[in-house]
Amino acid sequence: MKTQKITLNIIGKIALLSLLFFFVGMTTTFAQKRGKRDNDATPTEKAEKRSQKWKTEFGLNDTQTAQLKTALITRITATDAIKNEGKSPEKREQRKAIMTEFDTQVKSIFTDAQYAAYEKKKAEKKDKMKENRGKRGQGTDMDDDGF
Structure with missing residues (x-):
């Protein structure tokens, strides 16, 4: 029973970290595309x-x-x-x-x-x-x- 709680706790932390990395990655991806505009154009x-x-x-x-x-x-x-x-x-x-x-x-x-x-x-x-x-x-x- 105790190992089952520990396993669920670890899985929950992994899921939370995965979501966090996903949102951070998406934020930086969209920020780069949005900021480009005409500044790089000749x-x-x-x-x-x-x-x-x-x-x-x-x-x-x-x-x-x-x-x-x-x-x-x-x-x-x-x-x-x-x-x-x-x-x-x-x-x-x-x-x-x-x-x-x-x-x-x-x-x-x-x-x-x-x-x-x-x-x-x-x-x-x-x-x-x-x-x-x-x-x-x-x-x-x-x-x-x-x-």
Whole structure:
């Protein structure tokens, strides 16, 4: 009788440890897949993905999409370089200047209707970020408008 209790106790501990390892393994597996996102992609890959998304979202033709992709590559490369240098008020001003230049390029590529839709979407994202900033205590950088 006593050996039977000991055996059941050991089996219960083994089952509990097995479940624990299973859940830990699943958690780390999903965390790795989830965290990957665009961080590992090259600026060209990021620009290709975003330009294709915007092509359908804003109704761009092939010429506009190619021009947008070039502008996105320039912007992504410049902002990535600044992000790697750390955070400071000067860097923030540099990112704003890059975004202003990018918006100028987008305005020259898009038609008036497309640019109006772009501005509307950008304003919606800005409002959403302000809303989320209060929930988290801090927001994300405004230089990535990958909506």
